[in-house]
Amino acid sequence: MSEVEAPRMFIPKLLSLKQCRELEFVHKSSSTVGYRANVFSTTLSHLIATNSSHLILPFISIRERLKEKLEEFFKCEYELFVEFTALISWSKGASIGWHTDDNRPYLKQRHFSAVCYLNTHSKDFSGGFFHFQDGEPNSIVPKAGDALMYTADQRNIHSVDEITEGERLTLALWFSRDGSHDEDMKLISLLSQHLLHMNIADSHLPLPASSNMYWFSQNQASENQFGFNICWARLHVLGYDIYISHDSICLSDVSELLVKPVRLVRGNELLDQEFVNIMHALQVVHFYCWKGSTLQVNVSNIDPKVLKVTEEQREKIIGLNSVLLNDDDFASRVFYSMPSEEIGCICFDWSRIVAAIAAWEDYASKLTKKIHLQLPYWRQQESIYSVQLDE
Numbered sequence: 001m002s003e004v005e006a007p008r009m010f011i012p013k014l015l016s017l018k019q020c021r022e023l024e025f026v027h028k029s030s031s032t033v034g035y036r037a038n039v040f041s042t043t044l045s046h047l048i049a050t051n052s053s054h055l056i057l058p059f060i061s062i063r064e065r066l067k068e069k070l071e072e073f074f075k076c077e078y079e080l081f082v083e084f085t086a087l088i089s090w091s092k093g094a095s096i097g098w099h100t101d102d103n104r105p106y107l108k109q110r111h112f113s114a115v116c117y118l119n120t121h122s123k124d125f126s127g128g129f130f131h132f133q134d135g136e137p138n139s140i141v142p143k144a145g146d147a148l149m150y151t152a153d154q155r156n157i158h159s160v161d162e163i164t165e166g167e168r169l170t171l172a173l174w175f176s177r178d179g180s181h182d183e184d185m186k187l188i189s190l191l192s193q194h195l196l197h198m199n200i201a202d203s204h205l206p207l208p209a210s211s212n213m214y215w216f217s218q219n220q221a222s223e224n225q226f227g228f229n230i231c232w233a234r235l236h237v238l239g240y241d242i243y244i245s246h247d248s249i250c251l252s253d254v255s256e257l258l259v260k261p262v263r264l265v266r267g268n269e270l271l272d273q274e275f276v277n278i279m280h281a282l283q284v285v286h287f288y289c290w291k292g293s294t295l296q297v298n299v300s301n302i303d304p305k306v307l308k309v310t311e312e313q314r315e316k317i318i319g320l321n322s323v324l325l326n327d328d329d330f331a332s333r334v335f336y337s338m339p340s341e342e343i344g345c346i347c348f349d350w351s352r353i354v355a356a357i358a359a360w361e362d363y364a365s366k367l368t369k370k371i372h373l374q375l376p377y378w379r380q381q382e383s384i385y386s387v388q389l390d391e
């Protein structure tokens with residue numbers, strides 16, 4: 001690489017708001033505990049492991065675009081490999097002090113970093129400014145669509161202020177010149193193992209990973225007594241409860257609860273339609289949040305089967321809540337959304353949820369078909385890229 005004066009680059013509006021919203025949907029319906037307190041992440045390998053391989057497709061063109069921009073700016077065309085890709089959300093209390101991104105022996109292969117902001121300061125969260133210790137730009141106020149790229153070395157010591165409210169969401173990528181750290185090779189191998197054995201018809205139904213990946217406690221001790229299940233909490237902060245009809249559920253076994261069929265509850269109403277598990281319900285609910293106001297359906301033709309919650313069901317719901325969400329306030333603080341006009345205008349309606357179930361199914365199965373078609377090309381090229389296929 002030739003010497004470039006400024007070891008960093010800021011690109012406003014690199015991503016469209018549509019791309020930001022889609023990645024927000026992916027994260028909020030799939031995230032697991034992150035690498036520090038109050039941080040949550042969604043990695044591509046996690047998506048593959050939870051039978052949601054198709055959800056890596058929205059990342060592909062963005063990864064390519066970021067790599068091109070980096071290579072162009074730092075004059076290292078065809079030299080870089082994506083080393084790691086993750087959606088990362090920062091909740092109230094999260095921050096990171098002065099550091100470089102290659103500051104651990106096991107991170108020395110990281111040569112460049114890219115951060116794309118997927119939501120916006122003041123609107124979605126407060127706090128969370130990014131700062132460089134020296135040089136320009138000095139501080140970045142996160143705004144959905146903007147991207148920041150910098151070398152991972154000592155020239156870019158940086159920090160992020162504590163988040164004081166809401167949830168700050170980013171897409172973070174690291175790049176390496178060392179091909180042995182190519183993320184694509186690992187992902188192609190995982191995808192091959194997963195997709196080749198899958199029946200295409202049901203290969204988009206999510207399957208939760210081990211329960212401790214979804215267990216969040218502030219001191220990260222992972223003791224079930226304190227903290228909450230992330231999937232459950234994300235539904236709860238949106239105003240939903242979950243009902244599991246199975247008679248012989250063992251309440252103390254969280255891993256068993258995660259794979260049981262569930263029904264959605266809101267207030268005193270239960271939608272009489274089964275989801276294969278809690279992640280399926282969560283994906284549909286976040287799909288509804290993403291597309292809710294634009295779902296192209298004639299809602300008046302839909303007649304959702306909604307039942308009144310019985311006393312017995314209510315007791316079960318309370319019992320489940322006490323296991324999976326034993327500290328209600330804690331969950332609400334961690335996943336609190338700042339009031340925004342956009343969210344305010346989606347008024348809840350079971351018909352729209354039913355419409356979202358079908359629209360989600362359609363979205364997921366289209367992506368699944370697409371990834372099955374693309375994988376052979378990726379295997380051949382040993383690289384993940386946007387394959388132009390005739391529709």
Ligand SMILES: O=C(O)CCC(=O)C(=O)O
Pocket residue numbers: 096101115130158159160170172
């Ligand atoms: O999210 C950001 O603005 C930067 C995050 C960061 O510095 C890191 O994850 O190493």
Ligand SMILES: [Fe+2]
Pocket residue numbers: 099100101158
């Ligand atoms: Fe960093």
